[in-house]
Amino acid sequence: MAISNPPTLGERVPNRPHAVSVQLETWRDMVDLGLGASSLLEALNNGYPRSILHNSVKALLICCKEKLHNEHIDHSVLLFSNGMTAMACKDYMVTAKGQHRLTEGSIALYTAEFSSHPGYNCYDREIQVFYAVVYPQEASVLAASFWRLTGTGISSRQAEHCLRNQTNLKIQPTTEYTTIAKPLVVGHHPVYDILRSRIAGLIERTPSKSSPRHNTVTDSDIFLYQSGMASIYHIHQLLLQWRGGESAILGFTYELTIKMMETYGPGSRFYAFGTESELDQLESQLEDMTQQGRRMQAIWCECPSNPLLRTVNFRRVRQLAQKYDVVVVVDETIGSFANVDVLDVADIVISSLTKSFNGYGDVLAGSAILNPNSPYYPELTKRLSSSYSNNLYVSDAMQLEVNSRNFLSRAARLNDTALYLVNHLTPVVDDPTSPVCEVYYPSVCWSRDNYHRQMRPATPDFTPGYGGLFTIRFEDVPAATLFFDNFHVCKGPSFGADVTIAQPYVQMVLQKEKDWAERNGLKETIVRVAVGLEDKMEILDYMMKALAVAGKGRKMM
Numbered sequence: 001m002a003i004s005n006p007p008t009l010g011e012r013v014p015n016r017p018h019a020v021s022v023q024l025e026t027w028r029d030m031v032d033l034g035l036g037a038s039s040l041l042e043a044l045n046n047g048y049p050r051s052i053l054h055n056s057v058k059a060l061l062i063c064c065k066e067k068l069h070n071e072h073i074d075h076s077v078l079l080f081s082n083g084m085t086a087m088a089c090k091d092y093m094v095t096a097k098g099q100h101r102l103t104e105g106s107i108a109l110y111t112a113e114f115s116s117h118p119g120y121n122c123y124d125r126e127i128q129v130f131y132a133v134v135y136p137q138e139a140s141v142l143a144a145s146f147w148r149l150t151g152t153g154i155s156s157r158q159a160e161h162c163l164r165n166q167t168n169l170k171i172q173p174t175t176e177y178t179t180i181a182k183p184l185v186v187g188h189h190p191v192y193d194i195l196r197s198r199i200a201g202l203i204e205r206t207p208s209k210s211s212p213r214h215n216t217v218t219d220s221d222i223f224l225y226q227s228g229m230a231s232i233y234h235i236h237q238l239l240l241q242w243r244g245g246e247s248a249i250l251g252f253t254y255e256l257t258i259k260m261m262e263t264y265g266p267g268s269r270f271y272a273f274g275t276e277s278e279l280d281q282l283e284s285q286l287e288d289m290t291q292q293g294r295r296m297q298a299i300w301c302e303c304p305s306n307p308l309l310r311t312v313n314f315r316r317v318r319q320l321a322q323k324y325d326v327v328v329v330v331d332e333t334i335g336s337f338a339n340v341d342v343l344d345v346a347d348i349v350i351s352s353l354t355k356s357f358n359g360y361g362d363v364l365a366g367s368a369i370l371n372p373n374s375p376y377y378p379e380l381t382k383r384l385s386s387s388y389s390n391n392l393y394v395s396d397a398m399q400l401e402v403n404s405r406n407f408l409s410r411a412a413r414l415n416d417t418a419l420y421l422v423n424h425l426t427p428v429v430d431d432p433t434s435p436v437c438e439v440y441y442p443s444v445c446w447s448r449d450n451y452h453r454q455m456r457p458a459t460p461d462f463t464p465g466y467g468g469l470f471t472i473r474f475e476d477v478p479a480a481t482l483f484f485d486n487f488h489v490c491k492g493p494s495f496g497a498d499v500t501i502a503q504p505y506v507q508m509v510l511q512k513e514k515d516w517a518e519r520n521g522l523k524e525t526i527v528r529v530a531v532g533l534e535d536k537m538e539i540l541d542y543m544m545k546a547l548a549v550a551g552k553g554r555k556m557m
Helices: 025-036 053-064 083-096 136-148 157-164 191-202 228-243 255-263 278-291 314-324 375-389 395-430 450-456 477-486 504-509 511-519 536-556
Strands: 074-079 108-116 129-135 166-174 222-225 247-250 266-272 299-300 327-331 348-352 365-370 436-440 471-472 501-503 526-530
Touching: 025 477, 025 511, 053 074, 053 157, 053 166, 074 083, 083 108, 083 129, 129 136, 136 228, 157 166, 157 327, 157 395, 157 477, 166 395, 191 222, 191 365, 191 395, 222 228, 222 504, 228 299, 228 327, 228 365, 228 375, 247 278, 266 278, 278 314, 314 327, 314 436, 314 450, 327 477, 365 375, 375 477, 395 436, 395 471, 395 501, 471 477, 477 536, 504 526
Parallel strands: 247 266, 247 299, 299 327, 327 348
Antiparallel strands: 074 129, 108 129, 108 166, 222 365, 348 365, 436 471, 471 526, 501 526
16 A cells, blocks of 8 residues: 555544554654653644553543542542452552652542443443542652553543443442452453464464474463553563562563563563673573572563564573573564464563554554463463453454454565565665664564574465564764654554554653663664555655655765
8 A cells, every 4th residue: 555644743643543653743742752741742632542541531531530529529530440450550659659658548449330321232341340540630640650551551442432332320439459350241252262263373373393392372371461561561460479589671672561570579680682691691690599599580582672673592591491490471572473483482472462463553452372381381370360350342352353364464564565675774774974874673683593593484375574663773863853754654652553653762762761771772863663554665765765864964964
């Protein structure tokens, strides 16, 4: 398809009611969002749902707030579809360190029950009961942080359904949610079984030949969540309660995950690059812990990493895990079920289904897969099955099922387009007059062999590739700014959609942590490009024109 005219500042990307991204037209817009500038936030009609509340969610919160008891009428509200998550939100705000110290009594818990119009089927009644956390205004930053770090809030489709169909809202205070940990479920929708079966089929479609498998993944090994971050949060909570101790984050540059782990446990040891030298450091850490009578909770990795597309030596990671009794969790979102197989190393596989699996940028969802060949499988299965609550709203699941039907054909298109663009960019790096310093992509990375070892075998209907995401590093901020401002595609967070989306990653995600980013190899001059389904030659034309402007500006400096 052809590249359509990008939307204006603050509009949805893609242009769908439940889009998970938002147009940020210029480098300055990205900086302002990273800084939380009020003028920029007021211009947004949409945003990534974990960071910017969807309009339907905002409206539902207002609806609930109007029903609060008088003593809480000036307070704010967040809604969750799981009672234990609401309790966790309250605990987070009470125990957080910072300027505003909150007491147990300053945060109230409510249940909110919506009665639907007669005639709606049992699946719609699944969301009748919500769990509300009511907090003073000065705790708004803490509440937003929990929503963002855990990804466990209600979805825009849930909120929309309640606003459209409810005839009566009853909201009443409660003291705790320990007796109502799971949402009211009336019936079971078959869409969940379809999704689990589809994911199981994909992950076992063409296993890598690096190690034999005695057991295959089945539907019961797959757990669905309302976001990719929610799957990370819940798996981390499970491991924390079971094993305790700190984690190692290896070549995993997603800063929010690091913050979440530091918030909900003893913390984590971060190895930014995943090099052999860092694996040596990790081995020394594991040996020291063993001598002290301690053990590590887990090793977390990506395949490949975001946004620098590096791949650790998973064979060595597996050897260390076996030697020192460590659980390995691998996030394969960027490589995706289509291209990579990580079950030869991972005890648990995490994926953000929001990205290429969904493929149309309009559903937030995630999954965790337990490896039936893992030595920890019996214990993980027992613990996760006993604590799990499916909070992926049925309408989100239904849209996800429809969108993911053509996953493999879309994955092939993303692979082809990204590789085509990277191959044309590679010579630009060698041009001394070019403002481009480096291109990051698995095919041109120092860790290419590591990625290749995790690639699935080719089949007549699909040849695995390197994914649809790459990153360009520019010589300086002025050159990167000129390129970005003149690259006329969609611009915002997220990736894996049907439209190309560009983002100066550090400027938006790590604007307030630039020193941390610099120390860990993330330059503020990088621009991440997530290709869509548009014509690859047209994307290249847009890219080269933007590079020409950046190059001309560099010569004039």
